[in-house]
Amino acid sequence: MPGLARREQPLTVHHLNQLLLVCSLVLLVAVAAVRISSRSGLPSLLVYLGIGIAMGQDGVGNVHFNNAELTQVIGYAALVVILAEGGLGTKWKEIKPALPAATSLALVGIAVSVGVTATAAHYLIGLEWRQALIIGAVVSSTDAAAVFSVLRKVPLPARVTGILEAESGFNDAPVVILVVAFCTAGPVEHWYVLLGEITLELAIGAAIGLAVGWLGSWGLRHVALPASGLYPIAVMAIAVTAYAAGALAHGSGFLAVYLAAMMLGNAKLPHWPATRGFAEGLGWIAQIGMFVLLGLLVTPHEMGDDIVPALVIGLVLTMVARPLSVVVGLLPFRIPWQEQTLLSWAGLRGAVPIILATIPMVSGIAESRRIFNIVFVLVVAYTLIQGPTLPWLARKLRLGESEGAADLGIESAPLERLRGHLLSVAIPKGSRMHGVEVAELRMPSGAAVTLVVRDGTSFVPLPTTVLRRGDELLVVATDPVRDAAERRLRAVGQGGKLAGWLGLAGNGNGPHSRHSGQ
Numbered sequence: 001m002p003g004l005a006r007r008e009q010p011l012t013v014h015h016l017n018q019l020l021l022v023c024s025l026v027l028l029v030a031v032a033a034v035r036i037s038s039r040s041g042l043p044s045l046l047v048y049l050g051i052g053i054a055m056g057q058d059g060v061g062n063v064h065f066n067n068a069e070l071t072q073v074i075g076y077a078a079l080v081v082i083l084a085e086g087g088l089g090t091k092w093k094e095i096k097p098a099l100p101a102a103t104s105l106a107l108v109g110i111a112v113s114v115g116v117t118a119t120a121a122h123y124l125i126g127l128e129w130r131q132a133l134i135i136g137a138v139v140s141s142t143d144a145a146a147v148f149s150v151l152r153k154v155p156l157p158a159r160v161t162g163i164l165e166a167e168s169g170f171n172d173a174p175v176v177i178l179v180v181a182f183c184t185a186g187p188v189e190h191w192y193v194l195l196g197e198i199t200l201e202l203a204i205g206a207a208i209g210l211a212v213g214w215l216g217s218w219g220l221r222h223v224a225l226p227a228s229g230l231y232p233i234a235v236m237a238i239a240v241t242a243y244a245a246g247a248l249a250h251g252s253g254f255l256a257v258y259l260a261a262m263m264l265g266n267a268k269l270p271h272w273p274a275t276r277g278f279a280e281g282l283g284w285i286a287q288i289g290m291f292v293l294l295g296l297l298v299t300p301h302e303m304g305d306d307i308v309p310a311l312v313i314g315l316v317l318t319m320v321a322r323p324l325s326v327v328v329g330l331l332p333f334r335i336p337w338q339e340q341t342l343l344s345w346a347g348l349r350g351a352v353p354i355i356l357a358t359i360p361m362v363s364g365i366a367e368s369r370r371i372f373n374i375v376f377v378l379v380v381a382y383t384l385i386q387g388p389t390l391p392w393l394a395r396k397l398r399l400g401e402s403e404g405a406a407d408l409g410i411e412s413a414p415l416e417r418l419r420g421h422l423l424s425v426a427i428p429k430g431s432r433m434h435g436v437e438v439a440e441l442r443m444p445s446g447a448a449v450t451l452v453v454r455d456g457t458s459f460v461p462l463p464t465t466v467l468r469r470g471d472e473l474l475v476v477a478t479d480p481v482r483d484a485a486e487r488r489l490r491a492v493g494q495g496g497k498l499a500g501w502l503g504l505a506g507n508g509n510g511p512h513s514r515h516s517g518q
Contacts, residue, residue, distance in 0.1 A: 026051060030288040045291050045350050046383060052295015065296040068361040068372075075355035078290035080257050083169060084239035085283035087261025088276060090165050095262075098162030101333045105163065105343075106170035107198075109329035113140035114178065116321035117313065124316070125309045131367055134182045138357050138375055139317055140325075141175035142168045143350030157399055160339050164346055169262075172352060173205060173252035174198045179356050183363040204251025206259060212242040213263030220269050228271045232278030235264050268483065270421075287351070294354050294376075303373045310377035318382055322347045338397040345393055348386055349379045421482045423475040425489055427467060432496035433489075439463035440497045447477035447485035 033047040055061035095102075118136030121127045127135070142164075156164075177198050216238035225231060239261045246256030269275065323344040330340060357375040360368040427433050438449050438461045451474040452461045467473070477485040 026055075026292060027285070027288060030292070031284075045287065046380060048288055048291030049295040049298075049380065052292040053298055053300060054295075055292070056296045056298065056300075058300045063296060065293075066299075068297065068358045071293055071297050072355060072358040072362055074293055075290050075351065075358070078286035079172070079254065079352065079355065080240060080243045081236075081282050081286040083172075083254055083258045084236060084243075084261040085279045085286075086165070086169060087239070087258045088235070088265035088279050090169075090262045090265060092262065092266040094158050095162040095166050098159055098166055101159075101330055101335065102163045102166030102170060104332065105167045105326065105329040107174060107329075109167075109325035110140050110171055110174050110178075112325040112328050113317070113321045116324060117317050120316040120320075121309075121313050124312055127367075130182060130365070131371060134179060134360055134365065135313065135371055135374060137175055137178040137182060138371070139313070139349060139353045139378060140321070141171050141349075141352050141356065142347050143352040156342070156394060157339070159335075160342055160346075160399065163343060169258040170202075170255060172254040173202055175352075175356065176252075176254070177201060179359050183360045183365050201250065201252045202255055204249050205246040205253060205255035206251075208246040208249060208251055209242045209256035209259030210263065212238060212245060212256070213260035216241075216260065217264050217267035217269065220264075221267060224270075228274060231269065231271045232275040235269065235275050236279060236282065238264060268486070290351050290355070294351065297358075298373075298376055302369070303377060306370060306373040307377055310374040311381060313374065314378040314382045317378070318345075318347075318386070338399060342390075342394060342397055342399055345386060346390055348390075349383065353379055420476060420478045423473075423477060423482075423486065423489070425473040425475055427469055427471045427473070427493070429469050431469065431493045433467055433493045434469045436467050436492060436497045437463065438465045438467065441488065441492055443475070443488060444477075444481045444484045446481040447475060447488075450474050450476050 029051060030048055033051070034044050053059055055063050057064045114133065114136040116136075117139060118129070118132040121132035121135050122129055125132075178194065181194055181197075216235070220231065220234060220238075225234070239257050242260030243253040243257035245253075247253030323340075326340050326344045326347075330343075335343075353375050354372075357372040360371050365371070441449065443449070449461055451458055452465065452467070453472040453474075454468065454470070475485060475489070
């Protein structure tokens with residue numbers, strides 16, 4: 001097989017050097033593009049797609065890439081990392097009240113959106129019912145990466161944020177099941193069979209995700225690892241384990257990884273800021289790699305005939321299907337029309353629909369390339385419209401929340417032999433702990449401020465030492481009062497020395513605590 005030998009050349013060190021150079025340059029360009037996109041309001045995913053297109057066969061790179069199966073596999077792996085990173089940053093106290101509404105929106109809303117969009121694709125564009133149903137299912141899933149990135153920039157009410165986060169984490173599972181079912185050879189199964197499969201896979205995925213998350217958090221809290229850098233690795237490994245176990249058990253691996261990561265993120269694990277930073281870095285790499293690869297898979301000169309159908313389907317999806325799915329899905333809940341309007345507009349699409357559009361290509365469905373092109377154009381066009389206008393709409397609806405007192409960054413390291421914890425507390429610029437004396441912290445018995453680092457100089461504080469913005473405190477707390485000490489520190493950081501009078505001493509709640517370390 002001489003021809004085969006010529007095609008399958010082994011990877012040499014020289015080829016590895018070239019690959020590393022290209023990948024590192026792409027990452028650097030993508031990192032620089034984030035700054036440009038943040039200033040211009042252009043969603044970063046479009047910049048990454050543009051990099052991939054520029055490298056492709058219609059761009060300056062002239063790279064010929066058409067492996068849809070490899071793109072699908074890498075895309076799935078990237079989604080696992082993105083969902084894990086999103087779950088780690090999700091606060092249970094914020095998402096808990098929104099769970100019923102988000103679940104309804106992820107199930108009932110998906111059904112409404114698929115039906116309306118597929119009907120439009122069939123009657124307005126002329127697609128066969130199978131292709132129309134595939135497109136309806138593919139574009140009905142909101143993208144976790146797009147939603148999480150927008151929520152970091154737009155301060156929204158806790159209920160809206162909770163619904164959007166939970167929906168984006170939950171709705172991937174039923175959509176994947178629907179797309180695979182519609183792409184299976186032979187007649188499409190009855191709706192009640194699909195409903196039963198979706199329910200079973202979600203139940204299996206949820207059970208495995210919760211179990212793995214609880215076991216992992218329990219283990220990391222009770223076993224002191226020899227190096228702080230091992231904690232981020234262990235957390236991500238546990239999250240990926242949840243996905244793999246859920247998928248191998250014929251459940252929803254995507255739901256499993258999201259729930260497991262959410263449990264880990266709310267477990268007050270040691271060295272948490274370092275873990276969050278590590279997860280965010282992996283999430284950025286996953287997004288960059290995924291979008292660049294999707295851009296490489298696109299052939300722009302073949303999309304001319306699919307632009308108008310994509311815009312028509314996208315218009316129906318954005319202005320009819322999504323609002324109707326929100327209204328029907330949230331019908332049992334008393335949610336004001338302003339919040340429903342914002343939820344309708346915030347149903348952002350991103351990499352997930354484009355990755356799911358590779359499933360019919362791998363399955364050999366007729367006109368699968370056209371389906372991919374329509375989905376790609378739809379996502380790009382309407383992301384350009386919805387992403388930059390979401391903050392404006394939130395302000396018009398008077399749903400944007402003003403900035404409150406900045407929360408503290410608290411990092412915990414276990415002192416196994418002493419049965420205690422060393423808390424590293426950073427006082428940010430907006431914290432109301434500024435001007436508070438050490439004695440006025442009123443720490444619980446068994447906890448004490450042992451060191452203050454200020455302007456590069458460390459000293460042992462007196463009870464009358466006044467704390468300032470930019471200080472870093474080292475607090476030693478015994479195991480029984482560790483949580484109470486952290487709650488008290490957060491309360492003073494948000495309420496100042498009068499935190500007890502303001503009712504903040506025991507709960508540690510406050511604005512934007514979702515983004516803080518634990």
